Amino acid sequence: MGVEQKLGNMGVVTTTLENVVNWSRTNAMWPMLFGLACCAIEMMSAQAAHYDMSRFGMELMRASPRQSDLMIVAGRVSKKMGPVLRRLYDQMPEPKWVIAMGDCASCGGVFNNYAIYQGVDEVVPVDVYVAGCPPRPEALIHGVLTVYEKVKGDTFKDLAKR
Amino acid sequence: MSQIEEVSLEQFKHLVSERALTGETMLLNMGPQHPSTHGVLRLLLELDGEIVVNCIPDIGFLHTGIEKNMEAKTYQKAEVMTDRLDYMNTMGNNLAYVMAVEKLIDVDVPARAQALRVILVELQRIASHLVWLGTSGLDLAAMSMFLYCFREREQILDIFELVSGQRMMTTYIRPGGVWRDVPVEFEKAVRDFIKIFPKRIDEYETLLTKNPLFIDRMVDIGYLSKETALSYGVTGPVLRASGVDWDLRKARPYMGYEQYDFNVPIRTEGDTYARYLVRVQELRESLKIVEQALNKLPMGPVRSDNRKFVPPPRSEIGVSMESLIHHFKLWTEGFPAPKASVYSAIESPRGELGVFLEGDGGPKPLRVHMRTPSFDNLGVLSQIVKGYLVADLVAILASIDIVLGDIDR
Amino acid sequence: MVKTMDKKLEPIVKAMQSKFSATLEEFRAEVHLFVKPEQIVDALTLLRDEYNFELLSALTAVDYHPQSTPRFHVIYQLTSLAKNLSVQLRVPVNGDSPKVPTVTRVYAMANWRERELIDMFGIEVEGHPDPRRILMPDGTEGHPLRKDFPLGYEEPQFTFNFDEIDLRKPYAKE
DSSP states (O other), rough: OOHHHHOOSSSSSOOHHHHHHHHHHTHHHHEEEEOOSSSHHHHHHHHSSOOOOOGTTTTBBBSSSOOSSSEEEESSTTTTHHHHHHHHHSSOSSSSSEEEEEHHHHTTTTOSSOOOOBBBGGGSSSSSEEOOSSSOHHHHHHHHHHHHHHTTOHHHHHHHHO | OOOOOOOGGGTTEEEEEEEHHHTTTEEEEEOOOOSSSSOOEEEEEEEEETTTEEEEOOOTTTTHHHHHHHTTTTTTTHHHHHHHSTTHHHHHHHHHHHHHHHHHHHHOOOOHHHHHHHHHHHHHHHHEEEEEEEHHHHTTOHHHHHHHHHHHHHHHHHHHHHSSOOOSSOEETTTTSSOOOOTTHHHHHHHHHHHHHHHHHHHHHHTTTOOHHHHHTTTTTOOOOOOHHTTTTTTHHHHHTTOOOOOOOSSSOOOGGGSSSOOOOOOSSSSHHHHHHHHHHHHHHHHHHHHHHHHHOOOSSSOOOOOOTTTOOOOTTTTTTTHHHHHHHHHHHHOOOOOOOEEEEEEEEEEEEEEEEEEESSEEEEEEEEEEEHHHHHHHHHSSSSSSBBBHHHHOOOOOOOOOHHHHH | OOOOOOGGGGGHHHHHHHHHHHHEEETTTTTEOOGGGHHHHHHHHHHHHHOOEEEEEEEEEEOOOTTTTTOEEEEEEEETTTTTTTEEEEEEEEESSOOOEOTTTTOTTTTHEEEEEEEIIOEEEOOOOOOOOSHHHHHHOSSSSSSSSSSOOOOOOTTTHHHHHHHHHHOOOO
C-alpha cells in the first residue's frame, strides 16, 4: 500500500475496509441448522469430531434463521417444504449465502417426480452447488470454502445492490 | 411457487379440546424448522401453561414420491430409491426390498451372501442407534454424546465405504446376493470395530445411564402401554420397551438369523428410559451377531447363479456370449416378475420394515408400498405426550427415534 | 423357502370362508382373503378378537387402472404376535366412487394409513375421524399414487440442451 515501507517494522498493517469485513465474515460464518434429509446426516458428520467444521469458524449451527448468514439446504425440497424454505430464507438477515448440498437440492437428483423441486434454485437463489448423493463431509467443507472465496470477492457496492 | 397456507382453528376444531376454542389454552406451532424435531416435522401443540393438552403432528414436508417413482423403474433400478427412504438404515432398506423381490421371483441366496448381509445390516443397526443416541443426547443437552457417537459411526461408515464405495447410499445388497465380494481388508476392519466397541458402549453408559440429570428427564416420562402400542401398530424397540417380546429376527428368522445366538432386550416400564435401555442393550446384541457371523462366514459365491434374474459376474462377460446377452438383457430390459403380490418384512432399527410388492408380469413393479416403522411409531405420539411438559415432549420424540424420510417417503 | 400355507392358518381361513364367503388366493405361502367392503370391519374384529391378530401391519391399496371393476384393492396386512401368523385381507373397490368403511375403531393405527388412502388414492373412507390430506399440501389436485396421475418428469439439463432449459427454468429471485 505504500504506508508499510515508511512505517517499517511497527506492527501496523493497512488494508481496505472491504477486505477486513469480508475476512471477518468468512471466519465466523454461522450456518443455519437446517436438515432436510440424508444430507443432513452428512452435515452432522461434518460438524462432529472426525471432520470438525469448526476449524473454519463454523462450530455454531444456529437453529433460528435470524441469527445465521449461511443456509445449507441439505436434502430434497418437497412441494410442501418449498414455501417454508423461502420464508426461512426471507427471515435471514443480509448478507446471506446459500449452499445447495447434494444432488437433490442442486437438480432434483434421482427424484424426477411430482413431489420434489428440480433444484432448490427454483425457490431461493443459490451461491454454491455441492455434488454428491450425499456429498462426503469433505465435499461440504470444500463447498463452504468456495463460499468463502466468493465472500472475499464481495464488494460493498454489490451487496448494496442486493 | 405457492405460498405458505395459513391454517385456521376451524380446520383443527375436531382435534383440540373445547378450551382451545375459547382461548383458554394456547396453540403453539413447533416446526417444521426446529432443532429437536429430528427433521422437518411440524407439531401443533395445544398447551395449558407448559403442559401439553393435545399434539397434532403434521407430516409430509419431506414427501418424495418414492413409491410412485419406483413404479416407473425396473426392479433392479428401483432399488436405489430405497436407500433414500430411511437414510439411517440404508442397508436394511436394501435388504427389505431385495427380500421382497427375491420372494416374488423365487431366487435363493448363497450362504456367504446371507452372512455378509447379516453383518452389514447389524452394523447399520449399530450406526443407526448411534445417531439416535447422539442426537437424543443433544436434545437433552449432553453435547459430548453427539461427538462420541459420531466418532464410532465414522468407523462403520468406513467399512461401508470399503465394501461398496459409498458411505451412506450403498445399494450393496442386490437381488440374488450382494454387489460383489468384500475386499480382504473387510475382516480386519470389522474385527477392529468389534474389539473397541464394547468399551465405547461402557463409556456411553457411564455418561448417561446412571446420570441423575438424565434419569430425571427420562424416568416415568412418556408412558406407553402394551395395548396402546399394539393398537397403534408400534413396532421395534419402542414396542419392546413396553413389554412385548416381538422381534422379527427371532420370530420369523430370515437370512439365517436362526444360527446366531443373541437375546432380544425387553423392558416392561414403557417409558423413555426403558426405550433408552432397550436400544443400548441392542447395541451389544448386534455386536454379538456381527462377531458370530464373521467367525462363521462361509466361503463361496456371493450371488445366485440363476442367470435369468441375476446378472453374471464381470469376469464371465468377457468369455461367454451367453453371459453378455444376459447382462445386456438384465440391465436394459430387466427381468419379468410374476403377476402376484408379496409382503415381506425385516426388523429395522425402528421396527417392522415391510415391503408390499406387486408385479404385473412385466419388468416394472405395479405397486411398491413400504410399510415404514416410523410412520406408525409417530402416530402414537399424540397419545403419549398428553399431560407432560413441552420439555418432556422433546425427550419423548427423541426416544421414539423417528426419521422423517421414513415417514414421508 | 416355505411354499405352502401354514397349517395353523387353515381353521382361520375356513372360518372366514364360511362367515364372510371370502375367496382365498395363495402365493408363496402367503394367504390373501378377498372380502367385500361392507364386511371388512366385522372381518377385522373377528380376526383380532378370536384369532389374536393384534397388529395391523400395513394398510395400503393397489390401483389397477384402466380396469374399473374393481379398480382398487385395499389391502390389510395382519400379524398375530401370539401365534406368529400373517394373513392379508383384500377389499376390491370399484373405480367410479371408491369407498371403504373406516377401521379405526378396530385398529387405531388405521387412522393415519387411511388418511394416506384418502390423500394418495382418493379412496373415500366413511366415518373417518379426521379426513384431511396427510402427505401432500392442502389444495393439491389429484391423487399421486393413482395410475392416471402423471409422474411429473422434468427434462434434465445436459451440455447440449443446457442453455435451452436454462432459459425456461423458473429461477428464484432475491
